[in-house]
Amino acid sequence: MKVLVATDGSVNAEAAIDVMLYRPWPQGTRVKVLTVADKSPDFIAKLFPFLGGTASEVEKEWIDGLK
Incomplete structure (x- = not known):
């Protein structure tokens, strides 16, 4: 099996x-x-916290692109 x-x-x-x-x-x-592994920007921001707001902005653009 x-x-x-x-x-x-x-x-x-x-x-x-x-x-x-x-x-x-x-x-x-x-x-x-x-x-x-999740390749979403939020996941990347969790791995690399020093990216801070940059990752959040990229995440918003990524989500908007999915609509």
Whole structure:
């Protein structure tokens, strides 16, 4: 059996991983955990706080472009 668990790092996603870890799986089961990094400007600002207002302005432009 192959199992793919996607996570966004949230509390609920972590709970899903915990459930997956303690579930009795058939012998030979392969589990992969997948996460995707958010490339939105807000995420970048969290990684690089020194960007400050610049990242917020870029985020606003990015969101406006999605409309």
